[in-house]
Amino acid sequence: MRWTSWHHGRPGSCARPSEPGSLAVGVPDDTGILAAGMELLDGTVIAMHGPLVRVQIGDRTLVVSSRRRLNWEGGTPVQARLVVGDHVMVEVQGDEGVVVAVHARRNSLVRKAPSSTRAQVLAVNVDQALLVFASRSPEPKPGLIDRFLVACAIADIEAVLVINKIDQGTHEIDPWLHHYAAVGYPVLRVSARTAWGLGQLKRLLPDRTTLFCGPSGAGKSSLLNRVYPGFRLKVGSLSESTGKGTHTTTTAELMPLPYGGFVVDTPGLKEFGVWDPTAEQLQTAFPEIAECMGRCRYPDCIHLHEPECAVQEAVEAGRIWDSRYRSYRKMVEEALA
Numbered sequence: 497m498r499w500t501s502w503h504h505g506r507p508g509s510c511a512r513p514s515e516p517g518s519l520a521v522g523v524p525d526d527t528g529i530l531a532a533g534m535e536l537l538d539g540t541v542i543a544m545h546g547p548l549v550r551v552q553i554g555d556r557t558l559v560v561s562s563r564r565r566l567n568w569e570g571g572t573p574v575q576a577r578l579v580v581g582d583h584v585m586v587e588v589q590g591d592e593g594v595v596v597a598v599h600a601r602r603n604s605l606v607r608k609a610p611s612s613t614r615a616q617v618l619a620v621n622v623d624q625a626l627l628v629f630a631s632r633s634p635e636p637k638p639g640l641i642d643r644f645l646v647a648c649a650i651a652d653i654e655a656v657l658v659i660n661k662i663d664q665g666t667h668e669i670d671p672w673l674h675h676y677a678a679v680g681y682p683v684l685r686v687s688a689r690t691a692w693g694l695g696q697l698k699r700l701l702p703d704r705t706t707l708f709c710g711p712s713g714a715g716k717s718s719l720l721n722r723v724y725p726g727f728r729l730k731v732g733s734l735s736e737s738t739g740k741g742t743h744t745t746t747t748a749e750l751m752p753l754p755y756g757g758f759v760v761d762t763p764g765l766k767e768f769g770v771w772d773p774t775a776e777q778l779q780t781a782f783p784e785i786a787e788c789m790g791r792c793r794y795p796d797c798i799h800l801h802e803p804e805c806a807v808q809e810a811v812e813a814g815r816i817w818d819s820r821y822r823s824y825r826k827m828v829e830e831a832l833a
């Protein structure tokens with residue numbers, strides 16, 4: 497059975513991210529012959545520990561190694577390293593195993609690694625991303641929200657904007673948060689502290705794989721502990737002097753929910769460079785800009801300085817929020833640089 501058959505699986509199937517049996521890609525070695533007592537099984541990467549890989553195989557969790565040269569179904573990806581959510585084939589003998597092949601990824605959320613020109617794959621094979629920001633502290637920055645939203649759109653991952661800590665007040669976000677709902681993003685206001693809004697959040701989770709991402713200290717792990725206290729995730733404290741989170745969660749982890757579905761808790765991200773987008777991808781990633789398509793004077797208008805541009809007119813008329821347009825411009829200029 498393959499990924500598609502388990503991630504929509506029945507409730508209660510959560511301890512079974514994949515089932516052994518199908519040998520779709522890869523050969524165990526050059527001869528294609530398995531040693532005695534060795535099985536080739538499908539599994540899912542649930543955490544990475546340096547060179548070691550924690551995989552879920554049926555009901556079992558094993559910590560295994562990985563072959564240096566993996567067989568990537570569908571071609572080697574931009575960053576040829578295993579990531580949480582990867583669906584892999586493992587040669588298993590007793591309690592030991594080696595990852596030998598990786599099934600094609602359904603999608604991947606990629607960013608530009610900070611202070612480098614390389615890609616960093618944050619998660620793969622997820623159905624939706626909850627972008628968790630705090631209502632006040634750490635300060636929610638619309639520019640950063642836009643980058644997460646664009647990366648999700650390019651990766652074809654549904655994004656939900658979750659504003660946590662509304663118990664701290666909402667007057668900072670009230671002037672602008674409505675712009676996101678207005679262009680079609682689902683927006684939730686929640687508090688892990690008071691449990692406000694958690695019913696709505698929980699309803700999004702069954703039978704899907706959900707990535708929790710956002711800045712450090714926004715409360716991703718706190719929300720997950722509220723969703724399912726069994727997780728017992730470590731939560732951090734905000735630095736008194738900077739008001740910033742201090743990276744309490746240090747590695748991404750895929751965790752089964754007791755009522756079906758999976759969640760991935762991730763370490764906080766301070767910055768988010770969208771990986772190598774084209775101007776076309778950026779135009780479609782902003783719904784309000786995509787909506788203007790075909791209404792500019794020049795059919796190849798990328799809405800920067802061109803005359804008679806429907807997007808620039810909509811910004812001037814206040815129909816497109818100028819902060820979103822600034823984000824768009826910045827990303828297009830970076831992409832063209």
Ligand SMILES: Nc1nc2c(ncn2[C@@H]2O[C@H](COP(=O)(O)OP(=O)(O)OP(=O)(O)O)[C@@H](O)[C@H]2O)c(=O)[nH]1
Nearest residue numbers: 688689713714715716717718731732743744745764
């Ligand atoms: N007032 C208030 N504080 C909260 C809320 N949710 C989380 N916090 C606090 O915010 C701090 C950070 O919470 P975490 O859950 O560790 O944040 P995180 O997003 O997982 O951070 P990283 O793991 O570093 O990425 C902790 O001190 C939490 O107690 C909330 O709804 N209201």
Ligand SMILES: [Mg+2]
Nearest residue numbers: 716717744745
């Ligand atoms: Mg955390």
Ligand SMILES: [Zn+2]
Nearest residue numbers: 792797799805
């Ligand atoms: Zn235009």
